[in-house]
Amino acid sequence: MTDTASTAEQPEAPAPDPNAVQVTINGVAHTARKGQLVIEAAAEAGEYIPRFCYHERMAPVGKCRMCLVEADSGRGPAVTVSCMVQVAPDMKINTESPTVKRMQEGVLELLLANHPLDCPVCDKGGECPLQDQAFSHGPGESRFVEEKRHYEKPIPISELVFLDRERCILCDRCTRFASEVAGDPLIHFTSRGNNTQVNTFPDEPFASYFSGNTVQICPVGALTAKPYRFKARPWDLDQTESTCTSCAVGCRTVVQSSRDEVLRYQGVDNDAVNWGWLCDKGRFGFEATNSESRLQGPAIRSGDGFTSVGWNDALDQAATLIKAAVAAGGASAVGVIGGARGTNEDAYAWARLAHDVIGTPNVYAHLADALRSEILEMPRATINEAASATTIVLLAPDLKEELPVLYLRLRDAAEKKRSRIIEFTARKSGLSKYAWKSIVSRPGDEVEAVRQALTEPEIAAQIAKGDVVVVAGKANLAALGTLQTDAILKVLEAAPGAKVLPAYRRGNIVGAVQLGMNPGPGGNSTAKILADAAAGTVKCLVLLGVDLVSDFPDAQTVERALSSGVSIIAVDTFLSPTAQRANVVLAAAAAGEKNGTVTNIEGRVQTVAQKINVAGTSRPDWMIATELAARLGKDLGFTSVDSVTEAIAASVPAYADITPTALKSARDGLLAVPTPSASLQPSGQQAEPANGYDYRLIVSRELYDLGINNQMSPSLAGLARGLRLHMHPSDLERVGVADGASVRITTERGAKVVTVHGDAGLARWTVWMPFNQPGGSVNDLISASGLVADARIETV
Amino acid sequence: MSRLNAANLEIAREIMSRYPVVRSATIPLLHLSQEQNGYVTREAMQQIAELVESTAAEVYGTASFYEMFKFEPIGKYCVNICRSISCHLVGGDDLVEHAEHVLGIKPGGTTADGLFTLEAVECMAACTEGPTLQVNYRHRFRVTHQDFDQLIDDLRAGRLDAEIPPHGTLARERQHIPADKAAGNVSPDTPITPAWMEAAQ
Ligand code: SF4
Ligand code: SF4
Ligand code: FES
Numbered sequence: 001m002t003d004t005a006s007t008a009e010q011p012e013a014p015a016p017d018p019n020a021v022q023v024t025i026n027g028v029a030h031t032a033r034k035g036q037l038v039i040e041a042a043a044e045a046g047e048y049i050p051r052f053c054y055h056e057r058m059a060p061v062g063k064c065r066m067c068l069v070e071a072d073s074g075r076g077p078a079v080t081v082s083c084m085v086q087v088a089p090d091m092k093i094n095t096e097s098p099t100v101k102r103m104q105e106g107v108l109e110l111l112l113a114n115h116p117l118d119c120p121v122c123d124k125g126g127e128c129p130l131q132d133q134a135f136s137h138g139p140g141e142s143r144f145v146e147e148k149r150h151y152e153k154p155i156p157i158s159e160l161v162f163l164d165r166e167r168c169i170l171c172d173r174c175t176r177f178a179s180e181v182a183g184d185p186l187i188h189f190t191s192r193g194n195n196t197q198v199n200t201f202p203d204e205p206f207a208s209y210f211s212g213n214t215v216q217i218c219p220v221g222a223l224t225a226k227p228y229r230f231k232a233r234p235w236d237l238d239q240t241e242s243t244c245t246s247c248a249v250g251c252r253t254v255v256q257s258s259r260d261e262v263l264r265y266q267g268v269d270n271d272a273v274n275w276g277w278l279c280d281k282g283r284f285g286f287e288a289t290n291s292e293s294r295l296q297g298p299a300i301r302s303g304d305g306f307t308s309v310g311w312n313d314a315l316d317q318a319a320t321l322i323k324a325a326v327a328a329g330g331a332s333a334v335g336v337i338g339g340a341r342g343t344n345e346d347a348y349a350w351a352r353l354a355h356d357v358i359g360t361p362n363v364y365a366h367l368a369d370a371l372r373s374e375i376l377e378m379p380r381a382t383i384n385e386a387a388s389a390t391t392i393v394l395l396a397p398d399l400k401e402e403l404p405v406l407y408l409r410l411r412d413a414a415e416k417k418r419s420r421i422i423e424f425t426a427r428k429s430g431l432s433k434y435a436w437k438s439i440v441s442r443p444g445d446e447v448e449a450v451r452q453a454l455t456e457p458e459i460a461a462q463i464a465k466g467d468v469v470v471v472a473g474k475a476n477l478a479a480l481g482t483l484q485t486d487a488i489l490k491v492l493e494a495a496p497g498a499k500v501l502p503a504y505r506r507g508n509i510v511g512a513v514q515l516g517m518n519p520g521p522g523g524n525s526t527a528k529i530l531a532d533a534a535a536g537t538v539k540c541l542v543l544l545g546v547d548l549v550s551d552f553p554d555a556q557t558v559e560r561a562l563s564s565g566v567s568i569i570a571v572d573t574f575l576s577p578t579a580q581r582a583n584v585v586l587a588a589a590a591a592g593e594k595n596g597t598v599t600n601i602e603g604r605v606q607t608v609a610q611k612i613n614v615a616g617t618s619r620p621d622w623m624i625a626t627e628l629a630a631r632l633g634k635d636l637g638f639t640s641v642d643s644v645t646e647a648i649a650a651s652v653p654a655y656a657d658i659t660p661t662a663l664k665s666a667r668d669g670l671l672a673v674p675t676p677s678a679s680l681q682p683s684g685q686q687a688e689p690a691n692g693y694d695y696r697l698i699v700s701r702e703l704y705d706l707g708i709n710n711q712m713s714p715s716l717a718g719l720a721r722g723l724r725l726h727m728h729p730s731d732l733e734r735v736g737v738a739d740g741a742s743v744r745i746t747t748e749r750g751a752k753v754v755t756v757h758g759d760a761g762l763a764r765w766t767v768w769m770p771f772n773q774p775g776g777s778v779n780d781l782i783s784a785s786g787l788v789a790d791a792r793i794e795t796v
Numbered sequence: 797m798s799r800l801n802a803a804n805l806e807i808a809r810e811i812m813s814r815y816p817v818v819r820s821a822t823i824p825l826l827h828l829s830q831e832q833n834g835y836v837t838r839e840a841m842q843q844i845a846e847l848v849e850s851t852a853a854e855v856y857g858t859a860s861f862y863e864m865f866k867f868e869p870i871g872k873y874c875v876n877i878c879r880s881i882s883c884h885l886v887g888g889d890d891l892v893e894h895a896e897h898v899l900g901i902k903p904g905g906t907t908a909d910g911l912f913t914l915e916a917v918e919c920m921a922a923c924t925e926g927p928t929l930q931v932n933y934r935h936r937f938r939v940t941h942q943d944f945d946q947l948i949d950d951l952r953a954g955r956l957d958a959e960i961p962p963h964g965t966l967a968r969e970r971q972h973i974p975a976d977k978a979a980g981n982v983s984p985d986t987p988i989t990p991a992w993m994e995a996a997q
């Protein structure tokens with residue numbers, strides 16, 4: 001007892017880390033982690049073990065045997081597959097012994113036995129793990145003199161991907177990706193033994209939204225992407241890291257170009273967002289940047305057409321139109337709409353121009369396709385928080401169609417049993433089959449559906465566990481989002497600590513909203529601005545990369561506005577159907593042509609980078625706004641894109657820490673989230689019950705549509721599935737039509753004849769149509785102005 | 797008619813009920829469809845995919861691993877003659893040649909009347925009894941050329957109908973598991989003891 005005091009003074013030895021495992025790698029001691037694979041532990045210790053089949057983001061399968069090492073766990077060295085075996089205490093690992101070397105040579109000789117060795121004509125040559133590792137670890141010569149295996153040279157396995165089975169080393173990466181990551185097991189090993197090959201079901205293509213990833217992870221040149229085939233050699237490519245802006249997930253990419261043309265996007269693995277994956281729309285949408293139809297410079301209307309003019313003339317003309325509108329109707333006679341297509345800097349400059357220079361409150365970024373911006377003021381979840389939450393509540397559009405890589409992350413959360421998904425929807429979505437509960441209810445009943453679900457003890461208990469993330473978005477373009485918002489608030493009421501991940505879709509929509517593309521006092525939403533234009537009180541519209549004609553869910557209001565004599569300034573990359581109606585067209589720089597930052601749904605600010613020169617004389621939006629401001633008598637003070645980023649940091653509290661310097665060292669970007677405030681209150685409104693004849697109408701988007709970027713990307717343009725109408729199979733019977741027949745749909749706005757299909761994923765008495773598809777528009781049938789929309793369905 | 801007919805669909809549902817994980821029924825269902833049509837049709841694979849909640853590519857990938865599943869129409873009798881070493885030493889290859897001559901087809905071919913498909917195959921695990929052949933996977937041992945001719949005659953005349961069912965039928969006695977003994981499909985996450993295990997306890 002006497003030395004108690006002195007013992008107490010001794011510093012306590014740090015508790016041994018229960019997860020640490022001591023190993024030796026090539027004679028050097030290394031602390032690995034419990035459960036870690038030998039291949040990973042070695043990589044951490046600086047020893048790269050060659051591999052083909054192993055991929056950090058997928059389960060190991062031990063297919064290729066390239067990663068053999070010698071491991072000694074006390075019984076002498078034994079040859080071990082390092083991607084399948086976990087580290088054990090005191091394991092001695094040797095990655096370069098003569099035995100290992102001989103085995104690596106042997107494995108490579110076998111892998112190459114059937115390989116056609118057509119590197120000179122192979123797209124992968126120069127960046128091919130098989131080529132590289134044959135060079136670094138191979139025997140140099142083959143003893144195989146027999147006839148190699150032969151297959152028909154590349155066969156298309158989808159619209160986007162070609163497969164050369166002779167080159168395939170059967171590593172199972174593409175097939176594992178398809179089933180394990182994408183959930184689209186449409187490619188599989190077929191046959192057996194020497195005939196084993198990757199293939200689809202005969203004549204059923206690998207139609208996955210994520211197919212391009214297989215091309216990126218194939219360790220040989222077996223899978224090639226149509227848009228890139230024979231376009232360049234890796235050593236000709238110049239690259240820069242950037243962020244995809246095709247949707248608001250914000251996947252990290254590298255943009256690769258050659259001779260001032262973007263040729264390829266590759267996914268970059270970051271922990272926060274996309275884990276290396278991209279969707280095909282994001283991966284191949286760069287084709288639009290290269291399109292010959294890009295606007296090459298500004299133009300002003302003359303008669304029915306346009307005359308190309310210099311920037312000075314165009315900007316003068318634009319300034320004149322704005323001044324005339326202000327003179328005639330005050331500042332609020334100018335409406336500024338859009339801004340999600342550009343960067344944070346673009347949106348901020350336009351917001352400053354609108355609010356500070358013109359002084360109009362009529363500024364709006366959404367196109368009646370999103371929930372009110374106040375959801376950005378709710379406690380925000382990151383994607384990682386959502387994908388590891390105990391419970392994920394989905395009150396959102398189909399994420400597979402609108403935010404594809406978020407779908408991958410949430411699917412993974414459910415498949416790996418980290419999270420339970422509770423989905424409330426009017427139509428089964430891509431995530432429904434992974435959901436713990438998928439509750440289908442008719443539009444109009446969403447609040448009641450949530451209320452009822454919460455009274456079920458099992459669901460209530462699940463929510464009560466806490467750690468809830470609500471993915472919140474507008475699921476139906478045919479109606480207001482009011483009831484959806486009420487349903488979301490109902491969930492939040494039951495789960496007070498819950499966080500929200502906004503399911504906003506447009507590229508930089510969150511950045512645009514957070515940086516001021518919002519109405520000022522007395523300002524209006526896009527729908528109201530357009531109505532005011534039709535009524536003549538709004539006299540000038542500034543359209544920032546928005547194609548109202550095809551992309552606004554109320555064609556009648558758009559048409560009335562555009563034909564009211566309102567003057568239109570369109571800032572765009574293409575002469576879209578809306579830009580064709582403009583008085584002044586200002587050519588904007590596209591993705592890949594400008595530097596800056598963007599903000600994704602979680603509020604993560606990441607950089608986008610310029611890789612090629614702009615098309616013609618196009619300019620980044622921030623520059624156009626700055627010059628226009630100067631013509632309206634005010635210097636915004638922006639001289640470079642960095643100066644805008646700095647101005648944002650200086651004046652927008654959520655972005656205070658986001659400076660060009662800080663971004664340089666932030667591998668995963670930086671979060672900019674406004675301080676939460678509970679500004680949204682339930683509306684308490686209720687939808688009129690539908691009458692006995694009508695069907696509730698749901699309109700939503702699919703990944704591929706007539707969006708201008710999609711259509712200007714030749715590889716994607718043909719993928720839109722086309723207009724059609726879905727109803728529950730029992731409703732088909734009720735109407736008395738067969739699957740595939742035609743029906744007439746009549747709404748308050750008009751009527752149309754469409755092909756009908758049975759869809760058991762719909763609630764009874766509900767019909768669904770996709771938005772903006774080839775074969776006929778839907779926006780002339782809807783107004784997005786009621787709590788619900790109804791339609792009559794009749795035989796023709 | 798190449799999807800499962802109503803009677804077989806009912807059998808399919810019973811087969812599916814035997815497995816805790818419904819996907820496990822893939823191969824039994826492939827056999828069932830082969831029994832119905834003599835070979836595995838495209839439509840059957842698509843239907844099986846729907847039934848066991850996988851994709852047609854997965855069903856085809858699994859099925860094509862196995863030599864016994866055929867994806868093209870095949871003769872009523874599939875005649876497999878062994879050409880591996882033990883049989884070869886006692887005249888296996890001669891038997892193949894003889895069969896080609898008698899049937900007028902090459903290995904892989906089917907007679908015009910749709911009765912016979914000839915295949916030259918690897919060891920059938922009866923090496924002490926060579927030359928060996930199988931008709932619809934029913935063995936014949938130490939087969940002489942006369943034996944072969946007799947066999948073909950008998951098959952043509954229907955004298956072996958009782959012994960050798962048409963291609964696709966594995967067994968005439970169908971296994972039947974009463975509903976209360978079936979495992980029932982349960983999610984692997986559900987801590988439910990399958991019915992048969994419960995009964996055993
Ligand atoms: S195609 Fe490529 S990724 Fe797929 S198994 Fe073959 S080598 Fe592997
Ligand atoms: S999910 Fe969105 S951000 Fe990611 S690659 Fe696809 S379009 Fe681009
Ligand atoms: S990388 Fe380990 S077996 Fe392929």
Ligand code: FES
Pocket residue numbers: 878879880881882883884918919920921922923926928
């Ligand atoms: S070699 Fe013919 S059965 Fe074995």
